[in-house]
Amino acid sequence: MSSADFYEKVYEVVRRVPYGRVTSYGAIARYLGAARSSRMVGYAMNMSHSKEVPAHRVVNRMGVLTGKHHFPGVHLMQQLLENEGIEVVDDQVKDFDRLFWDPSESLL
Numbered sequence: 409m410s411s412a413d414f415y416e417k418v419y420e421v422v423r424r425v426p427y428g429r430v431t432s433y434g435a436i437a438r439y440l441g442a443a444r445s446s447r448m449v450g451y452a453m454n455m456s457h458s459k460e461v462p463a464h465r466v467v468n469r470m471g472v473l474t475g476k477h478h479f480p481g482v483h484l485m486q487q488l489l490e491n492e493g494i495e496v497v498d499d500q501v502k503d504f505d506r507l508f509w510d511p512s513e514s515l516l
Contacts, residue, residue, distance in 0.1 A: 471504030
């Protein structure tokens with residue numbers, strides 16, 4: 409599969425992350441059958457800003473906003489999450505376990 413095809417599959421998953429929830433790079437990679445491709449999911453998120461993808465809902469496996477530097481403005485990723493009712497403290501999603509959305513459990 410080409411990188412472009414993989415990115416499009418990532419975008420399809422991310423578009424389905426429910427409002428007010430977050431997922432991780434690794435969860436998306438596992439769902440796509442490419443468990444060792446978390447970094448590729450991150451690359452896809454970095455390229456997604458013109459594709460109407462809610463990239464702000466994708467964080468690392470600990471709930472940290474590691475992709476925040478790829479958003480315009482210093483705090484845009486956090487602001488977008490907070491607009492959805494997600495509390496962020498020190499660049500980390502509070503109650504990450506409760507807010508985590510696993511595509512492998514939700515998308516069959």
